[in-house]
Amino acid sequence: MGFLLSWAGPVIYVALALVALYGVFCVILLVRKIAQKRFSSASAAEQFLDDVRASLEKRDFEAVAELCDSPRYWSKATPQLILVALANKERGPHKLRQLLAEKFERDVLADLEYRFSWVGTIVKTAPMLGLLGTVSGMVLAFDKIAEAARQGTLDPSQLSKQISLALITTMCGLLVAIPLTMLGSMVQVRMGKLTDSVQEHVSEFLNDLESAMKS
Numbered sequence: 001m002g003f004l005l006s007w008a009g010p011v012i013y014v015a016l017a018l019v020a021l022y023g024v025f026c027v028i029l030l031v032r033k034i035a036q037k038r039f040s041s042a043s044a045a046e047q048f049l050d051d052v053r054a055s056l057e058k059r060d061f062e063a064v065a066e067l068c069d070s071p072r073y074w075s076k077a078t079p080q081l082i083l084v085a086l087a088n089k090e091r092g093p094h095k096l097r098q099l100l101a102e103k104f105e106r107d108v109l110a111d112l113e114y115r116f117s118w119v120g121t122i123v124k125t126a127p128m129l130g131l132l133g134t135v136s137g138m139v140l141a142f143d144k145i146a147e148a149a150r151q152g153t154l155d156p157s158q159l160s161k162q163i164s165l166a167l168i169t170t171m172c173g174l175l176v177a178i179p180l181t182m183l184g185s186m187v188q189v190r191m192g193k194l195t196d197s198v199q200e201h202v203s204e205f206l207n208d209l210e211s212a213m214k215s
Contacts, residue, residue, distance in 0.1 A: 012129055012130075012132060012133035012136075012169055013133070013169070013172070016129055016169070016172050016173060016176055019122045019125060019126055019129070020122075020126070020180075022122065023118070023119055023122040023123075023126075023180045023183075024180075024183075026115050026116075026118050026119050026122075027119060027183045027184070029115060030112060030115050030116060030119075030187045030190075030191075031187065031190065033111070033112060033115075034112065034187070034190045034191060034194050036075040036076075037076060037077040037194055037198075038076070038077070038193075038194050038197060039076065039078070045078070045201060048067075048078070048079070049201060049204055049205065051067055052064050052067065052068075052082065052205060052208070053208050055067070056208050056211075056212040057212065059212055061086055061089070064082065064086060065083060067079070068082050068083045068086075069083060077104065077108050077194070077198045078197075078198055078201040078202060078205075081103060081104060081202050082202070082205055084100060085099075085100060085202075085205065085206065086209075089209060089213065093210050096206060097202075097206060100202055104202075108194075108198075109191070109195065112191055113191075116184065116188070116191070119180060119184045120184065123177045123180050123184060126173045126174075126176035126177040126180070127170070127173040127174055127177050128173070129169070129173050130169045130170040130171065130172055130173020130174065130176075131169075131170055131173065133168075133169025133170070133172075133173075134169050134170045135166075136166075137163075137166025137167075138163065138166045140166075141163055141166055
């Protein structure tokens with residue numbers, strides 16, 4: 001048992017380092033994916049919607065499709081949803097809005113939320129790993145205290161040193177969890193802004209599409 005506990009500390013430190021790196025990787029990946037799905041600025045979104053509106057006023061649906069399918073907009077959420085809307089424009093406004101909402105949630109939000117769930121898991125796991133390291137370190141410390149007491153060589157300074165080393169893993173777990181909690185909140189805000197902007201842009205497009213279909 002003592003052998004396993006003596007190896008628990010190094011293993012837990014390595015595990016904490018790995019989960020911290022994976023958490024940072026997930027955050028960076030999420031930030032990049034969200035940036036790819038959004039327009040770079042409000043003016044860029046307005047320019048795109050103006051171009052789409054100009055083609056819709058001419059009932060030139062092919063021009064709208066070509067614009068949305070251009071390399072510039074391949075990774076953007078709104079243009080890809082517009083392509084889906086054009087392919088199903090005969091369904092009617094209500095069914096079309098429902099279809100696009102389901103498409104956005106399934107193809108965009110589901111992937112982002114899957115990645116974000118890993119960040120949440122790491123935030124919860126890191127302090128538990130740190131606590132595990134502390135418990136194993138305390139067990140080893142008390143074993144050494146008992147052995148020193150039997151030999152009559154108990155040194156309080158050694159006791160405090162062993163306990164402080166045992167507590168370091170808990171501190172490391174918190175040092176991993178706290179920054180990732182803040183980064184996770186930042187990602188949540190960006191996901192919310194992405195959802196709001198896509199809903200606004202798609203709603204504006206559907207209104208323009210409905211007007212074009214009636215004209």
